[in-house]
Amino acid sequence: MPKAGLSAVISKSAVRNQGSTMKLGVINLGCPKNTVDTEVMMSYLRDFTITKNPADADYILINTCGFLKASRIESTRAISDMLKNRKCKVIVAGCFVTKELKKLRKKFKEVYAWVGVNDISNIRKAVEQGGVYTDSAPCVYKGMEHVTLLNPYSAYVKISDGCNHRCSFCVIPSIKGKYRSRKIGDIAGEIKGLVDSGVSEINLISQDLTCYGRDNYGRPMIGRLMKEILKRTKKFFWLRLLYLYPDLAAIKGIVEVMAKDTRVCRYLDIPFQHISDGVLKSMKRGYTGKHIEKVIEHIKSSLPGVHIRTSFIAGYPRETEDDLKKLEDFIGFGYVEKAGIFAYSDEPGTHAYTLKPKINPGVIKQRQKRLALASAKVCYYNNSMETGKTKKVLVIGKRAKGIYMGRTEENAPDIDNYIIFNSGKLFKPGDFARVKVTGYEKFDLLGDAI
Ligand code: SF4
Missing domain, CATH: 3.40.50.12160 (Methylthiotransferase, N-terminal domain)
Known part of the structure; x- marks a missing residue:
């Protein structure tokens, strides 16, 4: 995006x-x-x-x-x-x-x-x-080539490139080719180098983290990869997992490692795209609304306090009012803490492009707004429940004298919310602080360093 x-x-x-x-x-x-x-x-x-x-x-x-x-x-x-x-x-x-x-x-x-x-x-x-x-075969970098960062304290690390799924609305596999995993040793070595040089937060990314290892190791290896990263890197840092397919077997492996090491952020980004079975089937996602509930149930019962971020598409071709209502209720119920709502984009070359009838663009916008409102209400409610808690915070900058901005482990870079906190102590970006939450405004939390 x-x-x-x-x-x-x-x-x-x-x-x-x-x-x-x-x-x-x-x-x-x-x-x-x-x-x-x-x-x-x-x-x-x-x-x-x-x-x-x-x-x-x-x-x-x-x-x-x-x-x-x-x-x-x-x-x-x-x-x-x-x-x-x-x-x-x-x-x-x-x-x-x-x-x-x-x-x-x-x-x-x-x-x-x-x-x-x-x-x-x-x-x-x-x-x-x-x-x-433009003629090179699909590839993925090895690790030594990744030494310059746009953000010196929080880095994204790609563990693979390409995608083997064929979601009906998506052009990525046709641009990026088949899924190809990097080697465990290359990734763990790159991350050790980044953390040793002062990076405080590593965000693992891929088109689908749960698919990692199936191509070059013959089975899902994301759990093994996480263990190796945590074993090799002794310094304290946050390890965050972004973009998982709702593959329950692989997610169980991930959750097992997360539960044992506090360096892994209690946060998972799992794009579900919809909740209605009819729409999911047409999207060729390969699972149902019930399956999504099962995945969420497993994660929440194994990792109390975890935040799940997801994304949904509003206005997919043939989406009915009933489909939309199901999705709105699902979001409003607060099964997931964070939901990004995207308006359906009709992309030539995809299967969804051939589907009719399409939803009128004006109606798509209204549906997107409706879902975004349901998601915002969940966010306000969740923020109201945080007051009084003490949180570990990654400092990301200064707003004014004695006022800092940071993120808790439940908030990812570039997409989630901040905590704005007061402190007499000096912090620099990349430091960790302990902050007591004292309130909230719109989407952000407010607090005092302790
Ligand atoms: S939406 Fe994601 S999982 Fe589906 S084909 Fe595109 S990149 Fe792959």
Whole structure:
């Protein structure tokens, strides 16, 4: 999903390794998987000086997203805007390039180099020689190439790339190819290096964490991977798991490891997409609403206090009022603590694109609003129950003198809520604090450090 405006993204490029006289501006669009690709490309170019000011840059690297119409619009706008700066060379990389190279080349003739999502290891060549780099076979980085971070205290680590599911609405498998897992030793070694160099939070990401290991080890290995990461890394850090398919067997393995080690955040992100059996079947998700309830029941009974984040699609073709009501009731009941509601995006090339009748775009927006309201009410209620509790908090910045922002383990970066707290003690981003919750405002908690 697109996550920020252009200037915000550029200003996030606070990185290590600055040195060359050549200046590089970086625009990172899309999901955390793209963030890692951007960081790997920046690692290959770590002798460049990173600039926050595009007018100052010799090169601008735009890592695009082509997953949904909204992200393609955002990526197109970024390319257009950056090409207005005639002084610098613009390099466009990412999913959008892999998906629509021909169209893009026709529209943006002044682009200096094009780099597909599987060609990020060619970024150096692209910068030095320009041209088109889109023919590499699907791959995934090994680990040593990931040394430059957009956020110095909280890192995303990709454990695989690609996807073997065939959800009816999704173009990702056609862009990224089949699921391919990295090796346990490579991932655990990369994470040890990141934590030893001062990273406080590691967020494991993949299109589906529960599928990890099935390709190269022949069985789900996510539990084994977690154990190896925790064994190798002695320093205190948070390990967070993002994006799980509701595969109960693999989730049981994950929960078992989580229950034994407090370094694993009590938080799981499991996109369910819908709750109605008819819609789930049409989406080709391979499970039912009952199965979702079983998964939630297992997690909650094994890990009291855990937060589950999920995402739902509103306005899928043929979604009836009854389907929607079921979903609204499910969200309102508070089975999950956090739900992101996305409006259905009709993507050419998917099975869902062929389904009729479609829901009118205006009605999709209304449905999205209705579900988002149900989710917001659950969030207010959950926040009201936190007052008086003491929480471990990862400090992420300062708001004003003596006022800090942080996140509890139940809140992931870039998507969840903050805790705003007072403290006479000095903290820097990446420190952990203990904070007593004293209240809440809208979505965020309020507190005092103790
Ligand atoms: S699990 Fe489904 S929605 Fe997620 S990337 Fe794979 S095909 Fe797309």
